[in-house]
Amino acid sequence: MAANSRLTIAVHILAWMALASRRGREVMTSEEIAASLATNPVIVRRSLGELRAAGLVASRRGAGAGWRLTRGPESITVLDVHDALGAEPLFALHPSAPNLECPVGHGIRPVLTEVYAAVDEAVRRELGGRTVADVLAQTLAAKETA
Amino acid sequence: MAANSRLTIAVHILAWMALASRRGREVMTSEEIAASLATNPVIVRRSLGELRAAGLVASRRGAGAGWRLTRGPESITVLDVHDALGAEPLFALHPSAPNLECPVGHGIRPVLTEVYAAVDEAVRRELGGRTVADVLAQTLAAKETA
DNA sequence: TCGATCGTAACAGTTCTTGTTACAACAGAT
DNA sequence: ATCTGTTGTAACAAGAACTGTTACGATCGA
Structure with a gap:
């Protein structure tokens, strides 16, 4: 099978949204998020749809629409993300x-x-035991040393 | 996908072989083993082939051929079985x-x-932390109470 | 030589994942 | 009211993995 990278995709999305939010961009479009993943916006929307069903993000339609986090990234564990994806x-x-x-x-x-x-x-x-904020912090720390 | 039951199959096979061995039947054919699993002998041979590559069982061809355990079931952990299957x-x-x-x-x-x-x-x-012998013991214990 | 069994290839059917295209629904902006 | 950008979702293709089946050559004891 194509190995299961859905958790990777979802955590990446949330970490990226958390960073953007911290920088003042609270709302992002699926196209902007897809750019960071270098993938198709529909892939991102599918993932975001599952995260929304779990209450981790919210969306708004129409002009100027987009997605935003509903909680701080330090209160979202990777387990929350895993559960949102309904893994078998x-x-x-x-x-x-x-x-x-x-x-x-x-x-x-x-x-x-x-x-x-x-x-x-x-x-x-x-x-x-790990939150999206943890992942983001480690990701940025790794960037500095790399 | 059809969910991954390869570990279940392999542990079942080994537990069954361990019980048969304890009863004096050291060598079993894939057809006999398949009867306990209610599945096709080829499924069993495929699984046994992976277990043999890991050194957990041995096979002999020709007339009177079959499969036997190479170690006592108390020295085979479920992790050994898992590794033998080369899980992704x-x-x-x-x-x-x-x-x-x-x-x-x-x-x-x-x-x-x-x-x-x-x-x-x-x-x-x-x-x-669990061996094939553990699984077999619990399986037989459950049978008594059922 | 015969017969039982292993060992393995080939194929079908199912399910899942990634990725793509397409388009209706929506809502703010003009 | 219309335009425009974005969501939400369906449909589809390609690829991979698992289960199960049939088939048949290889092997080896009797």
């Missing part, structure tokens, strides 16, 4: 039910469900 | 390079790389 689980159980007559087939699904839940929890802990 | 990273960076003239586009990639590495590390810690 990392690991799936059997696509079709295993043989329930077999002792393993009979009992393994709840066990793996628990394992996968623990993994998911660990991922959420990691993502929840 | 959970999150990817931008599919095409962002605009490097933009401060965010310029510096964000190493930052996200670090974030994703931390997530991957957390996943590995979780998976590394």
Whole structure:
């Protein structure tokens, strides 16, 4: 599959909007944002649509329209972004039910469900510990030393 | 996409082989294993082929052929299985390079790389803490109470 | 030599992602 | 009221991954 870069796209968008907002440009068009990502504005609008559904950004239509953050970037964790994108689980159980007559087939699904839940929890802990503001700060710091 | 159930398949296979081995059947055919998963033997052989490349199982061809574990199930972690399958990273960076003239586009990639590495590390810690023997034991325990 | 099984290629069907074009809906500006 | 820029969304193509199937050569014990 084309690897999943939706989280990268969304975090990039929010970091860029946060920087622009700090510089006084509170409202940005999808075309302006797309320029930073070097991609198509529709890609950006799709991503922004999901972020809006989660309440992280708001949009306005018509002339002079655009997108703006609804919260400060220090209150948006990468986990919030991840959840806004509605990611599917990392690991799936059997696509079709295993043989329930077999002792393993009979009992393994709840066990793996628990394992996968623990993994998911660990991922959420990691993502929840970083905010968009953190990412932006590190990004700008890296720029200085580079 | 069809969600990724390869880890589920592989762990199921190994747990089933471990139980059979404990019962005295050290060598199993892909067809026998496939019966427990209620799937096609080729699916099982594909998975077993990856596990063999990682040294977790061995195969013999010809008459009376089949597959057997090369280690005790208590020495195979779910992480070993995961690594044997050569999983691709959970999150990817931008599919095409962002605009490097933009401060965010310029510096964000190493930052996200670090974030994703931390997530991957957390996943590995979780998976590394459980063995195939653990999964089998819990599976059989669940069967008794069910 | 026979027969069972591995090992692997080829193909179909499904789903997801990225990227593109197109166009209606909207709302401020003139 | 009309113009204009932007959102919002649909439709489509190309590419990739996974599951599942059929097919068949390679291997090796009996």
